[in-house]
Amino acid sequence: MRYGSMRREVNGEAGFTLIEMLSVVAIIVIMAAVALPNIVGFARNYRLNGALREVSNEMSAARTKAIMANVNTGVSFLIIDRDTYRYVIEDTNILGPLRNLPQGIAFDIAGGAGAGASIRFNRMGNFCNPAVGAPCAGAYGGAWFTAQEAPLCANAAGQPYLSADPAVAGGVRITLVDARLGTPQVNDQRRTVRIAPGGRILSYQQ
Numbered sequence: 001m002r003y004g005s006m007r008r009e010v011n012g013e014a015g016f017t018l019i020e021m022l023s024v025v026a027i028i029v030i031m032a033a034v035a036l037p038n039i040v041g042f043a044r045n046y047r048l049n050g051a052l053r054e055v056s057n058e059m060s061a062a063r064t065k066a067i068m069a070n071v072n073t074g075v076s077f078l079i080i081d082r083d084t085y086r087y088v089i090e091d092t093n094i095l096g097p098l099r100n101l102p103q104g105i106a107f108d109i110a111g112g113a114g115a116g117a118s119i120r121f122n123r124m125g126n127f128c129n130p131a132v133g134a135p136c137a138g139a140y141g142g143a144w145f146t147a148q149e150a151p152l153c154a155n156a157a158g159q160p161y162l163s164a165d166p167a168v169a170g171g172v173r174i175t176l177v178d179a180r181l182g183t184p185q186v187n188d189q190r191r192t193v194r195i196a197p198g199g200r201i202l203s204y205q206q
């Protein structure tokens with residue numbers, strides 16, 4: 001009899017009360033509300049930094065190919081539209097892979113100060129702007145233009161994505177933004193690829 005009463009007493013004290021459970025839920029909700037903006041900011045920065053590395057690496061690859069192949073015409077880095085790019089070895093009309101920026105990330109349109117949507121690296125590794133205007137309108141004699149680009153021209157193709165770089169005399173820059181945030185955007189929502197006059201590729205948080 002004594003053993004049975006003790007067992008009932010222990011069983012009666014097991015578990016949590018409704019107030020305790022509600023308190024735990026409230027704490028979880030508060031912690032989630034505090035952490036959510038940080039998680040969103042981390043994801044945005046991760047995408048932007050990833051896009052910055054990808055674009056910088058592709059431009060560096062184009063410059064390296066121009067130097068190693070000792071090209072006559074050059075190797076050009078082309079921004080096809082607002083989220084697509086590639087390089088082309090103009091001497092041989094060899095197209096690099098068509099690449100897309102991470103979802104939600106886009107090239108920023110430079111506006112009136114734009115310097116076109118392509119740069120050409122020569123055998124010395126220096127660069128120039130061979131054309132200003134629509135990349136889908138037959139630049140380079142259409143040698144680089146294929147059916148892959150045609151559907152992409154609807155996404156702000158032909159815009160000036162390069163602009164003069166006020167921080168590097170004689171250089172140009174390309175800016176990446178989180179296109180889902182609208183404009184204007186604060187500095188931590190933008191990343192910049194800078195091309196120095198000698199052709200060196202520099203990546204910065206703007």
